[in-house]
Amino acid sequence: MLSGLTIRGRCLLAAGVAAGICALVLDERDLLRVSAFVIALPLLSLLLSGQVRFGVAARRVVDPPRVPVGSRADVELHISGSGRLPADGLVLEDGTPHALGDRPRFRLPVVPRHGGQVVSYPVTPALRGIHHIGPLRTWIVDPFGLAQFERELAGRSRLVATPQVVELAGLPADSGLGTGEDGTARMRAGHGEDDAMVRQYRQGDDIRRVHWKSTARRDELMVRVEERPWHGGVTVLLDRRSAAHRGNGPNSSVEWAVSAVASICLHLAQHGQQVRLVTEDGHPLTRGIGGDDGAHDEVLLDALAAVRPSPQRDLQCSRDPGDGHELIAVLGEVTTAGVAELTKLRPQETRSLAVLLQVRSWNGDGGGVDVEESARTLRAAGWNVVVADGPTTPISEVWRELCGQTRSESTGLMA
Structure with a gap:
């Protein structure tokens, strides 16, 4: 119980006890009265502060609970007092991860017992991910600073920081038909x-x-082509291998890739196509997104928000990563062996598109695999390939170039 006393309270209690002993030894009743008062003051502060801490309640509201990286969300703390004693001099601190900024700290002189009080603060996530805000803690201190109690008022709340989505224009020629030729040929x-x-x-x-x-x-x-029946829809592949990307934080190449994948998936879904999202190991992140009123967009964004880099060193495909569908792959650094893994199980009649990231541009490193060699190898296998030169390369420009390649290819086939 005495652990709730501050240093000031403990010193005052020790002084009162010492004065009481001296009063008994010297037979000084006045000094004994003073010592009794000095001893009672910190103990009374301790008792009252302990009662107040159980008369405070709080809840947290995060609005909105899902925001793109770099956008603002507001956190509201609703504090109410329900005890018999007034809750005065509350110090509040809400736990926030580093990606959301410094921990907010408030001091409430008075907490009304009817209606309560609301304090709010903004957060702007700098990193994509699922962030947990909290717990909310309070320090209840008496007016004399003799006693202090810490208490957790509210647990954790979730804030989802989704990747940035870029508005895209256009579609690859005959997109969603499953092959690169004109759909009327089927x-x-x-x-x-x-x-x-x-x-x-x-x-x-x-x-x-x-x-x-x-x-x-x-x-x-x-x-x-009955050996591999046509299935409508598009598979989008996200290469999240840590060895395939460069840079740190929100300006890394993996974040560019995640943003590109999110933009492509939502763009295709908004145009009524069925989109399947997989990672470099073929693991599906989402299934059947699109083709409806967009109710699954949040599922897609939540899945991409939770994506973490993979320790896998190179691409390894035990089956066709597109599963017989048209494939759009957003790739980091790819070796010759990785290119062979991607192409060996892909049917030649099924369209394959790739966005290759020049990852050395994300940290100014001149080493690494030559992206142009990987692009040539993929093109030789029948892929449409566009190279993203660096972090300043607009995703919309890359998408426009990719769509332009497919339209040129489709025109050439018709001719």
Whole structure:
């Protein structure tokens, strides 16, 4: 119980006890009365402060509970007094992580017992993630500074700092159809064997895959693709490997990649496409986002807010990362072996697009893998590739260039 006394209170209590002993030895009744008062004062302060701490309640409101990085949220603390004794001289401190700034501290001279009091402060998350605000602690001190009690008034509240989303324009040609050729080239003709998916013949296709009925009907060579049926939708791959990125904090290349993925996924979903988001190891972060009223946007942003770098050194794919869908990959530094992993299980007739980050530009490092060599290897495998040169490269510009490549490719095929 005496642990609630401050240094001043303990010194005053010790002085009262010493004065009381001297009064008894010297038989001084006046001094004994003074010592009794000196001893009673800190003990009374201790008792009253202990009663007050149980008569204070608080709750926290975070508005809004989800904000983009760099945007403001307001935290409101509703303090109320419910005890018989007035709660005066409260010191409040709310715990906040480093990414939200300094810990706010308040002093409330009086807490009304009817209606309470509201104090608020702003927070601006500097880093993407799920941040926990709290606990809210108070220090109740008596007017003389003789006793002090610490108490936790409120637990933790969650604030989700989502990645920044950039508005994009346009779509890749025939996006969501699953392959790079014109969607009208795919057809379902008749029944039975004629139900096979077909497309135009390409140089190097196996002659055994020619669909002769469709060829006769269209008067041009058509080949079967029924081995891998078409599935609508787009798979977006986020490369979150720590070894593949450079830079620190909000200006790192991995944050640029997360922001790009968020922008691409939401843009595709807003245009009615089904979007599946996976990481470099094929682990799905979301399934079936889009194609509705956008109710799943928060799910996508929450998933990206919680993404953390992976210790995996290189890309390793045990299966097609696109799962038979059109694939858009946002990649950090990729080695020749990583490129081979990406391309070996991808069907050639399925469209694949990549955004390669020139990660050395994020910290001025001149070393690392040559991104142009990786881009050439991917293009040789039939991928559309755009290189993001550095942290100042606008995501919208990269997306526009990627869409332009697919439109040029589609025009060339039609010609």
